[in-house]
Structures are given as structure tokens and as C-alpha cells.
Amino acid sequence: MKDVMNFDAAVIAAVTGHMNDDHLDDNLLIAKAFGYPNATASTMTGLDEQAGVWRVTDAAGEHELRVDWPGAPIADRPQVRRQVVELYKAACATLGVPARDEHEPAEAAAHGHAHGEAHPHAGSSPHGHNPHAAEEAADGPKPFSRVVRESSWSDHSSSEGANFMEDIMRGVASKQDYIDLVAQHFFMYEALEEAATQLASDPAYAGLHPAALVRLGTLEVDLEHLLGANWRDEIRPVPASAAYAARIREVAAEGWLPGIIAHHYTRYLGDLSGGQIIARRVARQHGFDGAGVAFYDFASLGDLKAFKENYRDGLDALGETLDEGEQQRMIEEVRAAYAFNTAVFVDLAELKAAA
Numbered sequence: 001m002k003d004v005m006n007f008d009a010a011v012i013a014a015v016t017g018h019m020n021d022d023h024l025d026d027n028l029l030i031a032k033a034f035g036y037p038n039a040t041a042s043t044m045t046g047l048d049e050q051a052g053v054w055r056v057t058d059a060a061g062e063h064e065l066r067v068d069w070p071g072a073p074i075a076d077r078p079q080v081r082r083q084v085v086e087l088y089k090a091a092c093a094t095l096g097v098p099a100r101d102e103h104e105p106a107e108a109a110a111h112g113h114a115h116g117e118a119h120p121h122a123g124s125s126p127h128g129h130n131p132h133a134a135e136e137a138a139d140g141p142k143p144f145s146r147v148v149r150e151s152s153w154s155d156h157s158s159s160e161g162a163n164f165m166e167d168i169m170r171g172v173a174s175k176q177d178y179i180d181l182v183a184q185h186f187f188m189y190e191a192l193e194e195a196a197t198q199l200a201s202d203p204a205y206a207g208l209h210p211a212a213l214v215r216l217g218t219l220e221v222d223l224e225h226l227l228g229a230n231w232r233d234e235i236r237p238v239p240a241s242a243a244y245a246a247r248i249r250e251v252a253a254e255g256w257l258p259g260i261i262a263h264h265y266t267r268y269l270g271d272l273s274g275g276q277i278i279a280r281r282v283a284r285q286h287g288f289d290g291a292g293v294a295f296y297d298f299a300s301l302g303d304l305k306a307f308k309e310n311y312r313d314g315l316d317a318l319g320e321t322l323d324e325g326e327q328q329r330m331i332e333e334v335r336a337a338y339a340f341n342t343a344v345f346v347d348l349a350e351l352k353a354a355a
């Protein structure tokens, strides 16, 4: 048997943490399907290139369960995500349980009804999101939202995997680190929401930017909570945030709507996806209740899953109005937006190291 050693400890901690915090029902399904039909509890404890590892409890006691990845061997974190989804689907097939849609909250599938909170699946990948299966089955052109997602997912992985972000997700970052991140969000959203007014005033794009999406007010609430009434005097953009904001303003000044949407998509769909996981982690670690993580609270937007799907429909419609060159230009802007986000994490890590 192989050691559970060939993935970085940070990756293992992040994956097992996510599975045990947010996908306990899926852990149990996997245990029941792969050898312990009467399991009462299952916790993911590790993984390596060949398999995932769970600690399973049933009436006979505790057992270690190793389940080979269907696509073993695997080498990187995005593959882990995909393999966990594959195992989940295989477990559903074995047990005759309907597998939920990738965007459906784990809890909703387990309880047989949907509820408002969006809960990205641990194994989401560009291939995982498939709201347009019918179009694909008909071999039609790929919806633009999907092209955007697939073309930029490796950039997403770089942002998500930046050390500063991973430390926040693993709960090993300090409160000061989180405050520094919130401060950077302020500079990003100041520029983004100035630019986004151009969307809101254009009837074709108003739906992408409803009032409930606007975040600047929530960032002010958070910063006041975190830094006190003089918060505005205490925050400064790191160089990457300043460059990011400058780029957003440049795109807005050009009046290049697809470019504005590229930045809008990268931030807001992220806040509505991984952002929701970040908020839960941070709130639990630092004991925030509302203020402190108000930025991630989109309750007034309604059903987040429905909003995201509607947003993707908006991207698809936009894609139809753009020629291939323009589509490509917009995708490059999405990739640039991810690169700015990653660079902000790098700057924040440097700031921390210098402190």
C-alpha cells in the first residue's frame, strides 16, 4: 500500500477539510457503496495519487477505507476534484441514488429539496458545470459561458491555489491576513462598481448587475467592524490591487462592455461560488456573525444558483453578439482578471513576510 504522502499537506488539508465540513453526506455515500453498507459515519482522512482514504464507522467499529480513483494515478489538485466527483457518482450508481447536479447544494440533494444557498460542489471543474447538456448532446456550438469557464479554469486554479488564499481556506491565516484581504477587496470593488454602473444603465445587461449584487456597502460594514470608524485612513492598496483597479477603470473609460463583463464575471461569480466557502471558514475561525463577512452575504439576491445560471445565460447571449476575435479578447480579459487576483495574493503574502 502506498503512503498518503505524494500530495502536499496543504492540498490534503484543504480537500479533506472541505469534504468533512461540507460533504459529510457524500463521504457516507462513498463508504456505503465501497464496502461498508451499514456505515453510520465517514470522514475523509487523506488521499494520494492512487486513492482517497476515509475513516468509516459502523456497528463493528472503525475501519480505514481506501477507494482507488477511477482515473488513477492522478497528479494535481484539479484532478482530485474530478475524481471525488467520479467516486460520488459511482457511489450513487451503486446505491441507486440519483446523483445531484453539480450546482445543487449537497444538503439539498440529501434532503430531496433545493434551498437558496449556493454550495459549489467539491469536484466542480469546467467539465462539471453542464447546464446546457441538451445543446451539447445536439453537438451544437458550446455555450459561450462554458467556453469562458473552460478557457480560464487553469487561471482559476492558480488563484485558488495561491498560498495566501490556501492559508485562509485551511484556517491557518491570521485575522490580520483576512483584514488585509478585505481591504484589497475595497479597492477592487470601488473600481468595479463604478464600471458596473455602465452595465446597470444598459437594458441588455442590467440583469447582470442588480442592486443586490453591489458590494461596496458591505465592504464598508466589514471594514468598520474590523478596523473601526477610521478604517478608510488605515487601508492601502498593494501594488497589484492598484494595477487591477487601474485596468478596470481603463476598460470602463474605453466603454468596452465585454471587458467590463469579464471583470464583473471573474469577481462576482467567484464571490457567489468559492466565496461562500471562504465566508463559512472565516466566520467560524474568527467568530464573525454578519459584520466581518457581510461581503459574502448575498441573501437579498435570492436563489444564488438561479442567479448564477441566469448570469451564464446572459454570457451566452453576449457571446452570440461577439465575433470570434471579440470573444477571444474578452476571454483574455477574464484571464487577466484572474492573474490580477493571483498577484494580489502574492503581494499580500509578501506584505505578511515583511511584517
Ligand code: HEM
Pocket (backbone or CB within 6 Å): 102, 103, 120, 121, 122, 124, 125, 129, 145, 148, 149, 156, 159, 160, 161, 165, 166, 169, 265, 266, 267, 268, 269, 270, 271, 273, 274, 275, 277, 278, 308, 338, 341
Ligand atoms: C480558495 C479559494 C477558492 C475556492 C475554494 C473556489 C472554488 C470554486 C468552485 C468550487 C467553483 C465552482 C462553482 C460552481 O460550479 O458553481 C468556483 C467557481 C468560480 N470561481 Fe472560485 N474558488 C476560489 C477562489 C476564486 C478566486 C480568487 C476567484 C477570482 C477572483 C474565483 C472565481 C471564480 C469564478 C469566476 C467562478 C465561476 C466559474 C464559472 O462557472 O464560470 N474563485 N470557485
